[in-house]
Amino acid sequence: MTSKSKSGEQPLNRDSVLEAIRLGQGEFGKREIARALRLKGDDKIALKFCLRELLDEGLIRKEGRSAFALTEALPSVTVVIIHDRDNDGELLARPEKSRDDPPIIRMAPGEGAGGRGHPALGVGDRALVRLFPEDDGSYEARLIRKLGQSAHKILCVLKKGRGQPRLKPVDRRAKNELLPAKGEAEKAKDGDLVLCRLGREHRHGLKTAIIEEVIGDANSPRAGSLIALHSHGIPTGFGDEELAEVQQLKPVTIGDRTDLRDIPLITIDPIDARDHDDAVWAAPDDDPKNPDGWRVIVAIADVAAYVKPGSALDRGALKRGNSVYLPDRVVPMLPERLSNDLCSLRELEERPCMAVEMIFDANGHKCRHHFIRGWMKSAAKLAYDHAQAAINGHPNDKTGPLLEPVLKPLWGAYRALAKARKERGPLEIDAPERKVRIGEDGHVTRIETRDRFDAHKLIEEFMIQANVCAAETLEQKGRPLIYRAHEPPSLEKMESLADFLSTIDMKWSKGEPPRPDRFNRLLEQARGGEHYETVNEVVLRSQSQAVYSVENPGHYGLNLRRYAHFTSPIRRYADLTAHRALIRGCKLGKDGQTDAEASQLEAIAEDISTLERRAMAAERDATDRFIAQFLAERVGSEFEGRITGVTRFGCFVRLEETGADGLVPVSRLGQERFFHDEALHALVGNETGNMYRLGMPVTVRLDEATPITGGLLFEMLTPPERGPKRRRGAQRGRPKPAFRKGPRKKGRRR
Structure with missing residues (x-):
């Protein structure tokens, strides 16, 4: 990009911008660069696009909040x-x-x-x-x-068969067994789950290990959760100081809070929910200046009234970051007396709350809002399916009396908000959520796809609006806050998406901005076709991961400029920080954000982002293990599925029936050798050019199901698809085979 500067000064081109950044030594922002190059008018606009190009190409990087620096080559x-x-x-x-x-x-x-x-x-x-x-x-x-292996603790199963006892790591990625050090095998029984510390390397190449803790029987039906929690280092109990502090808590009183007890706020949650941290209410707005408008109140459990900054409960909640939800249990962020009692918005029980009252016009656009520190009594505890059934004309004894005064106004307000949501155009990825149902004995009884009703969407949209209000108010009050930040997809991921779409005759221009509405049009285009599920999956994978940040890039997926988490302080620490900031900013009490907490928000945001990823990994691992337990009795059975990933070592297949993911090793694809073609997202046969591609429907046979690791191994039964017609000599220059017999020669690179 090069343009003649209208000011007659130094021309605007990539080299001059790079030179200005180099001379600025990492302290130059857009304003300083424009001043150094003496840019004016339209040249300043052109500079913005030039900087974006340099960022996308990796030639420069962001330094701090707004400065730029040259990208240096990484050390070898x-x-x-x-x-x-x-x-x-x-x-x-x-x-x-x-x-x-x-x-x-x-x-x-x-x-x-x-x-x-x-x-x-x-x-x-x-x-x-x-x-x-x-x-x-x-x-x-x-x-x-x-790195870190010497201090690393490994979760293993002790095997005491014939010969020397062995320790088998439960992580499916670990290939090598360990040997118990002398006398260590006597600490546990055969089949016990044990936590080990690495010892010396054995003369035969296997390392020895010290057993530090016996967890329990690895064959118990609930072992999957124990393994996941220990593998990811998730604390499962509360310290003595926390327990002593929670026992000394006394229920707060109404004081000078706003009395909301006459308003029939209700909670709508999953049928098996134990804690209730949000309640909702809606009614037509009686202001004649807002015809057909709506009043909406979202009330949230007032955790800040009990968990004070710097207390033992606060330190423990920050250490956990969030609650962890596994198929057979919940590991709560807060002790049960808080999460299920004092802070839970129980039916017909008075509770303190933080609430926001929002006024919307007939088309769902927010007119104004204000925050309240309130005192409420939940009028009813409803499940999603019961609330939806009532709206659909099938009320029961509980929802019938609530239908006209409570439920219909809620749905009326939701329909207005849905209009504004459609106009806003957030990303609409269809990602079915599967639920693993556990029986009383700890075994999996079934795996089901969760139905998604308008009741779910109603609560989701009300919570989104409340979260937006929290961010807007804190900015207005000048209080530091933690945003829920979601960046647009990276250039590299968009190029990968475009490459994949070209293999299924769908187009995405690489120069086209990846706006959420563009993704929505792509998904709509694929709807009803054989590639719909795969396109959903690939679009989802192309997205950046949302994080907590004191910087505000906006929320790309929701297409919102400002967004913070406010609505779940029982199970997310980020929401608790927002409550405290609102209490201080809106002068709603003396127990709000402290100067010390405000100064630590950047570090807190980094910590809870990491803890959130840890919880997600543990939830995923536990689910995989329970599903493997469920399928272990069906080894040898055939299943319909779809290829969801291709790698050099095989392809991943997701089963239609259960949503379980497993691997077909490249060695089990037949006699032909297969190569990984990155451009085609496929494994391609060396001789025929036929291929197994991303998204291809297949039939597989379950060869192995290992509950202890959560691993599933399949054998491919579907023949490969006919690949593109190959020219003579096309073999030359192809990638090296995905499956290689014999050792790799030293010093050879790909």
């Missing part, structure tokens, strides 16, 4: 964190000390799979790697060693 040997997998399941890494947008780092083929003396790598692991630059500015990484 560096410490990285494995942070994600790409669309094909390959491990992605970033430099440990990078604060900004780093270049793409991909682990070389086989480098993260374990073996050859190296432990397996997974998302969240740290590793020392050697980097090799690629032509596109990315890097290939080769593992030198996994």
